[in-house]
Amino acid sequence: MLCYCTNVHPAEDLDGVCAQLTEHAASVRARLGADELGVGLWLAADLVAQLCADPAALGRLRLTLDDNGLVVETLNAFPYRGFHDAVVKRRVYQPRWCDPERLRYTAQCAEVLAALLPEGVDGSISTLPLGWREPWTRDDEAAARHNLDRLATALSELELRTGRRVRAAVEPEPGCLLDDVDDALRWLRGTDGTYLGLCLDTCHLAVSFADPAAAVRDIEAAGVDVVKVQASAALHADDPAAARAELARYAEPRYLHQVRELAADGVLRCDDLDEAFRRLPAAGPWRVHFHVPLHWTGTALRPTTDVLRRTLQALPDPLPTVEVETYTWSVLADPPDDLAAGIAAELDFTRELLDQRSAR
Template identity: 75%
Template sequence: MLSYCTNVHPAEDLDGVRAQLAEHAEPVREALGADVLGVGLWLAADLAERLAADPAALGALRSELDGRGLAVRTLNAFPHRGFHQPVVKHRVYEPSWTTPERLRYTLHCADVLAALLPEGGRGSISTLPLGWRTPWTGHDEDAARRNLNRAARGLSRLAERTGRRIRLAVEPEPGCRLDTVADALAWLPGCDTDHIGLCLDTCHLAVSFADPAETVRAIAAGGVDVVKVQASAALHVEDPAAARAELARYAEPRYLHQVRERGPDGIRRCDDLPRAFDELPGDGPWRVHFHVPVHWRSDGPVRPTTGVLRDVLTALPGPLPDVEVETYTWTVLPEPPTDLAAGIAAELAFTQRLIDDREVS
């Protein structure tokens, strides 16, 4: 099912989530003329814990979703809380998978998703790629693997109890312990891959300059499943020096915007766009981790990497996994939209056309 991720909305309590369903998700569904709209819920840790322990509140949420023509098949459990604070940056990677807090949050999200899925349904939960790469020790490595396998056992017990199978989707991201898909493919086989696979975020993939078709082939050869695709686009700039003024418009203070430069000696790295102007030579093309709308078009020097999304959807074999449009940056764009619901609807319609084109070909 195609969904849009609700982490674009700042709500972190139940009243706020219910309001975003009424004020955004249902209007998006109506704008699309769809009978049912997929929403990939983001639930802050405190709310996930409350819902997991309160069947009445969870039942009321499911009734509200049903009444508004909304369906939940996937959750985004990457941000733990505070995703719309004035400054998020590295805090989005906390707590890491080395901690019991990350394990507990993920299993609470699984309990919630199981209650929202149809009987016998399947779902996915995307999660962070272990944590930020520093500091990271051998002890951290062992702790993260233990906790992910504990999560897998919890998901197995949940399936036995509810009849609903939920899989965890680890999402490689630049700068993290699992920076690239190749890193994840080297790490994940030590986990329970029946319950743990990949979340293939096409913005993150683009930033790494990896070839989409080759990446999909490597995933298949590595014996790891793509459990979820996050449909997203990064920024591409062919000549960063000439585009400095335009790029600077995206150097906002809330989120981390990792930059990669493709040079003759390989990929050069910088952890945030404001620093990249001083730390990178700028004599090769840049890719910037800034989730811009996937349907955005530009004739200027700064362009979206929508072609990477198209190529991934084309290369993936068989039926697609959960596909979630994740543009959480609408409110920090240089020119934020006046009608957010219309923007989300346009993104979803564009992505659905890409999916339809894939199925026709």
């Protein structure tokens, strides 16, 4: 299923989430002329706890989805809360997987998703790559492994109890403990592949300057399942020195924008765009972790949608859920006047890529 992620919307309580589904998601569906629209829900921690404790609240969410022709197969459980605060940056990686609160939140997300899934459909939950790379101790490592093992057990018990299978998908991201696909594969070896797999975010893949076809081959060789694909695009600058003024328009205070420069002897790294201006030589192309709209066309800058296209082409059938995840509309250099129109255009763009894949 193709869907879009609702972490683009700031609401974190039930009233706000129901309103965003009615006002924004339903509008996207209408613009596409579709009877149904897939949405990948982001539900903040306090709301998930409420939905687990209050059947009436969960029923209201389900009714809102049904009334607006919206279908849910996946949740984005990477952000915990406060994803649209004035400054998010590295707080998005809290709590880490060594913290029992991360386990509690993710298990509760699975409970909610199991109640929302269409009949006969497996669900997926994307989650953070353990946490930011530092600080991290051996005790943290052991606790994270223990908590992910406990999550797999909880997902198994959930399936036995409800008949609904929900799988967790670890999402590698530059700068994190699982920085890239190779890191994630090393971590996932030996875990319960029935319930734990990989979320392949094509913006993150692009920032790493990874070869999508080679990454997919490595994933298959490791015996790890791609449980979910996040269709996203990074910013690419062929000549970052010449494009500095344009790049500077994307140096905003809310989110972390990791930068990688392709050099003759490897890939140079910085943790944010402001830092990259000070530290990187800008002699080779840059890729910036800034989720830009998939259909966007720039001048000195361009989106890495070719990485998305090549990833979709490389993945075997059947494809997992494909979730368009451009959460940065509100902090773009030129924010749109009509958010629903922009999301609909992204979904149309991705559908064309999926059609091209089917015709290969």
